Amino acid sequence: MPELASRREVAAAPDAVERELTEIRVAGFGGQGVILAAQILGKAAAIFDGVHATMTQNFGPEARGGACSAQLIVARHPVLYPYVTKADILVAMSQEAFGKFVPELKQGGLLLVERDLVRIQQDLPERVRTYGVPATRIAEKLGKRVVQNIVMLGFFGAVTEVVSRKAMEQAVLSSVPASMAALNKDALQAGYEVGRACLESRLPASECDQIPEYAAWLD
Amino acid sequence: MHADPTGVLTGTHFLNGDQACCEGALAGGARFSAGYPITPSTEIVERFSKRIPTIGGVFIQMEDELAASIAIQGAVWAGAKAFTVTSGPGFSLMMEHIGLAAMTETPCVFVDVQRGGPSTGLPTLPAQGDMMQARFGSHGDYPCIALCPSSPQECFTLMVRAMNLAEEFRTPVFLMMDEVVGHMTERVQIPPAETIAVTPRKLTDKAPGEFRPYEDSEDLVPPMAHAGEGYQFHVTGLTHDERGYPSMTPATQAKLIRRLREKITRGMDRITQVEEDNVDGAEVVVVSYGITMRVAQRAIKLARAEGIAVGGMRLVTVWPFPEERIHALAGRVRALVIPELNMGQVALEVERCARGATQVIPVPHAGATVHDPQQILDAIRKGAGR
Known part of the structure; x- marks a missing residue:
């Protein structure tokens, strides 16, 4: 069972009685595969890691291009309350999503952004750690922009410890068409590598493009 | 099967x-x-x-x-x-x-x-x-x-x-x-x-000429016949006799309507499904169903952390209403708290079944989202006299 790492720096909250859980918000615009990303993440946790996960997606007049988000609670115990109250992790794949959901990010939480699509223009809650990945560019270089959500999942897998690497890969491969398996595997791998390089460099997100593994995707 | x-x-x-x-x-x-x-x-x-x-x-x-x-x-x-x-x-x-x-x-x-x-x-x-x-x-x-x-x-x-x-x-x-x-x-x-147990359709073993689609049977549930199998019978929304033909007399109406009701009442034990959580010794019991019970469980945990003896009863079957279970519970607790995503529907039924034996505190909600667990916690505190 993976460590729920993002918990480490979370301050005691009023709902501390059921603290062994991680609240995640994945947000972007319709067409980026936001819901599928949350679905895969939940599947990795609930099916392949054997912990509990509850995913809810925001339903509304959302279509391609509109704001779109999903919520995921991962826990050691069955999840009771199904919604995010304060996010431990925010994955923001668009500027609009970032602006809308950053206020619900917990102090000491994790912020993961699509670095080419999100500019961090406002103050973040205290002690938030930020990581950025050029997921769309990486996906384009791999051959298809649609796998940018899978790149993001790889990146997520490297910088958090919510789900295991093996579970993530199993969840991805069981969620995409067999004919696209190789491409998705590459996308996941690329995301992991970039994420691991960022983590190991200990550099702030704004300076990560100095890392060779990271810079390689930027030209 | x-x-x-x-x-x-x-x-x-x-x-x-x-x-x-x-x-x-x-x-x-x-x-x-x-x-x-x-x-x-x-x-x-x-x-x-x-x-x-x-x-x-x-x-x-x-x-x-x-x-x-x-x-x-x-x-x-x-x-x-x-x-x-x-x-x-x-x-x-x-x-x-x-x-x-x-x-x-x-x-x-x-x-x-x-x-x-x-x-x-x-x-x-x-x-x-x-x-x-x-x-x-x-x-x-x-x-x-x-x-x-x-x-x-x-x-x-x-x-x-x-x-x-x-x-x-x-x-x-x-x-x-x-x-x-x-x-x-x-x-x-x-x-x-x-x-996975599956209940087969209860079909008649009688010959087409002897089949009566609404005949008396011991469990009050008459066996059926399917169309296309040689049986000729009549199915109508009008009050009908055992043959299925309209018969609009007080006696037929009374017999049919009473049987429809009685077949469910007699089966209550097989139908009723409720889940109880620490109900014995509880000062307050939260009675709820569907998603609201999950939200209520968070409030229950918070209340327990404050030292309130609170139990939960989840209605898996809401109808027919578990009248006797609620009545028995009402005599043993200070309050029943009923959160639901409406302005108080099942709460009315709980109140009826409690028959004045305890305080019934509805926690109504107009919908569009779930309760804030705090609202339910406040009702639990009120019920416990805190």
Whole structure:
């Protein structure tokens, strides 16, 4: 069972009685595969890691291009309350999503952004750690922009410890068409590598493009 | 009898409640559905329409809910197990035919994925505002069975159960979901077909000339015959005698209406399903159902952390109402707290059953989201006199 790492720096909250859980918000615009990303993440946790996960997606007049988000609670115990109250992790794949959901990010939480699509223009809650990945560019270089959500999942897998690497890969491969398996595997791998390089460099997100593994995707 | 393996997707899945409900219908033996899809129930029949051609069955998208709710009854009399799905606005339109199913004793399942109302209300947002409509929505006196799942896993298991209860009691059964449960995705374990009990249709063993479709039987549930098997009989919404022919006398009416009621009352023990959590010794018990019970459990934990002895009772079957269970509980506690996503529907029933023996504190909510656990916690504190 993976460590729920993002918990480490979370301050005691009023709902501390059921603290062994991680609240995640994945947000972007319709067409980026936001819901599928949350679905895969939940599947990795609930099916392949054997912990509990509850995913809810925001339903509304959302279509391609509109704001779109999903919520995921991962826990050691069955999840009771199904919604995010304060996010431990925010994955923001668009500027609009970032602006809308950053206020619900917990102090000491994790912020993961699509670095080419999100500019961090406002103050973040205290002690938030930020990581950025050029997921769309990486996906384009791999051959298809649609796998940018899978790149993001790889990146997520490297910088958090919510789900295991093996579970993530199993969840991805069981969620995409067999004919696209190789491409998705590459996308996941690329995301992991970039994420691991960022983590190991200990550099702030704004300076990560100095890392060779990271810079390689930027030209 | 166990489930037909061709309809059972045995394994561990990550499904939303709607998808799990569809799998429950298939495992429970449904091979026909007609629907006029409506948010937030659409995914149930979307999946059914995709799955059923490979299993061997039919889905028809009808012109409206009236047609959908009567087409399933035609399918039942032709030998299929059938269900339809809807949400508030469609549920309202189905009421006439729900009464027909009760009167003609047509076993079928109506799934209502509740959204905010009245009218078209909140298509994509939750409520539990149709609970009384399920009980009393169609005219006349008829009993009903309604189940309330609080997770995708239960959408599966309770849909199988709904299909079974419909057959056992020859009555329409309601699966009262809500938008949160319908659209929430969690792990769903579907067991092997041979471990899923399925209630077969109770069919007559009499020859066509001797068959009486509404004859007296010991359990008050008369055996059926299917169309096309050589039996000639009449099925009508008019008050009918044992032969199924209209007979509008006080005696026939009394006999029929009493039997419809009595067959459910006698089966209470087999129908009633409630889950109790630390009810013994509790000062306060929270009584709830569906998604609201999960939210309430958070409040219960918080209250316990404050030292309040609080228990929980989850109504898995809401109708017929577990009257005696509630009455017995009422005599032992300081208060019953009833959170629900409506302005107080099941709370009225709890109050009736408590018969003044305890304080009943409703925690109403207009819907569109779930309760803030704090609201329920405040009611628990009030009930405990803190």
